[in-house]
Amino acid sequence: MNSKSLLKSLYLIYKFSIRRLRTSYASYGRTQKHPPPEKLSGQTIVCDMEGGLLRTSSTFPYFMLVALEAGGLLRGLLLLILCPLISCLGHEVGLRVMVMVCFLGLRKDKFRVGRAVLPKFFLEEVGLEGFEVVRRGGRRVCVSSMPTVMVEGFLQGYLDVEVVLGRELKVFGGYYTGLMVKEEEERRRRRRVRRRQAWLWRSCWEMRRWGKAGLLDSEAMPLVFASSVSSPTTVRSEVYSVSEAEKRRWHPLPSSKYPKPLVFHDGRIAFRPTPVAALCMFVWLPLGFLLASARALGFILLPYDLSIPLLALLGMRNRVVTSSPPPRKEEEEGRSSRLYITNHRTLLDPLVIAAALRRNVTATTYSISRISEWISPIRTVRLTRNREEDKRRMKQLLEEGELVVCPEGTTCREPYLLRFSPLFTEVSREVTPVASETSVTMFYGTSTNKLKFLDPLFFLMNPFPCYEVEFMGRVPTGSIAGEVCSSYQMANHLQGEIGRLLGFHCTSLTRKDKYLMLAGTAGVVEADDKGR
Structure with missing residues (x-):
């Protein structure tokens, strides 16, 4: 046999093998670009989170958030230094490097970034088009290359996903080792645990194999894997794909369409830490610390007539609006006291009110x-x-x-108002409501961790932090529009008035709800932590 005949025979064998491979997968399902809505209704939707739900497939920002929020600045800096190397490695190797840097040595029972920090950033990156496709299904399953502990809180808590199939991390002595369980071990373990839903896990793993087998376009990602079950051992499926170029044209999911409102979230970072953004943050940190120190000293040491112009010169923007002008000291000769109530944004709320009044006030606090x-x-x-x-x-x-009182009892970052405690209505015959709003670009000035004394410093470290306060007219606490009311009715009424002025939504959530969700505690500082 000459070389020409040999090459022809090898080509026919190769072509026959590829045809058999495609035929075997075609009997299981078929790929399409756009899923018809009527076909998805009532079906089981298996979605790849990075490829079919988020507008970008890059996982680096979420690992950077884990490194910064759970591990600290040094761990985040190490991850940033390794970023060029990670980008040169393959997807699986780069993923393992990021997991090792971010999780090595973290306590498993103390890890709360997945439920307290990451959901906000995931929601902001969800594509409206992909979300609408996934929501059409009857049962929803999500597959992710990120560890389950990072994505489970978001997918199950905010998108009502029934099953999350992520990567599992190895644990030793209650601490993460930074190593991931191999996919074959995961598959065997899940089959043992969920033997009754073997068809569902088969769908999940077949979607991964579909992409690895090269049956999708070179730039396409699996969007959804719609499955229908005719028997416990038979699964009929169809794969719908979306390219990265198409995903870049997706619209962000508006907050009004969130399946569950995002009221509480934690963490210091207020931006999505892509490699460039994270580099800018580390470059800014030294200057930001000096700037925050100068702002804080101006607040503490100088009189208001000098500190306010100095803060404006140092980049802090303040805006005061008075529906009813606050009385000056000389106008208060016949009145020795006044009660101000305000929604709670940061620990600086009473200070900003005092600066707006140009005189000191007393503030009530709890557990600072x-x-x-x-x-x-x-x-x-x-x-x-x-x-x-x-x-x-x-x-x-x-x-x-x-006196300045914050009836919410704790801070809230999002445009929501927590339930007002009615106690303030029982200590004064009239109050002056004050509506407060803040805006930051780099760091949040609130937290639920033990180092809460750093909250004002982080707020002042922002390049251009902004505070807006609006004084409303005095309100009698015993009646609403001339009709006698209870203390609870008055508290709800003033909550609604402040919410209407700010454009915030009123809730019945409390301080306890916030800390139970974000920190797993009742929000009380322990005795040995009060001096921190």
Whole structure:
């Protein structure tokens, strides 16, 4: 046999093998570009999270968030330094390197980034088109190359996904080792645990094999894998794909279409830390720390007539709106006290109100660090959460001068108002509501961790932090529009008025709800942590 005949025989064998491979997969399902809505209704939808739900397939920003929020700045800096190397490695090797850097040595029972931090960034990156396709299905399953602990809280908590198939991490002594379980081991373990739903896991793994077998276009990603079950052992499926070029034209999912409102989230980082954005943050940190120190010293040491122009010069923007002009000191001769209530955005709320009034006020607090109390330029008084004792203290403080109270009891970053405690209506015959709003670009000035005394510093480290306060007219606490009301009705009424002015949504959630969701505690600082 000459060389020409040999080459021809090899080509025929290769062509026959490829045809058999495609035929075997075609008997299982077929690929299409656009899924018909009527075919997806009531079907089981298996979606690739990075390829078919998010507008970009890059996972680096989410690992950077894990490194910064769970591991600290040094771990985040190491991940940023390794970024060029990770981009040169293959997807699987690069993924394992990021997992090793981000998770090595973290305690499993203390890891809360997946449920407290990442959902906000995932929701902001969800594509409207991919979301609408996934929501049409009856049962929803999501596959991700990221560890399950990173994506499960978002997919099940906010998108109502029934099953999450991510990568599992190895644990030793309660700490993550930074190693991932191999896919073959995952598959065997899941089959043992969920033997009754073997058809569902078969669908998930077949979708991965579909992409690896090269049956999709070179730039296409599996969008959904719609399955229908005719018997416990028979699965009929269709694969729908989307290219990266098409995903770049997707629209972000508007907050009004979130299946579950994003009311609470935690973490210091206020931006999506892509490699370039993370590099800019690390370059800014030294200058930001010096700038925040200068702003803080101006707040603490200088009188308001000097500190306010200095803060404006240092880039902090403040805006005061008065529906009813706040009285000056000389106008208050016949009145020794006034109660201000405000929604709670950061620990600086009472300071900004004092600066707007150009005089010191007293602020009530609950469970803040001793350091924050020591450096505060205004007087702070702790409440006890004992209703009668707190009422007595607030009445005494009102007799001594002006008082600022935050009825929510804790801060909220998103445009929502937590339930107002009605206690303030029982200590004064009239109150002055104040609506507060903040905006940041790099760091959030609130947290639920033990280092809460750093909250004001992080807020002031933003390049151009902004505070807006609006003083509303005085309101009698005993009646609404001339009709007698209870303390609870008045608290709800003022919550609604502040929410209407700010454009915020009112909720019945409380401080306890926030801390149980984000930190797994009741929000009380332990005795040995109060001095931190």
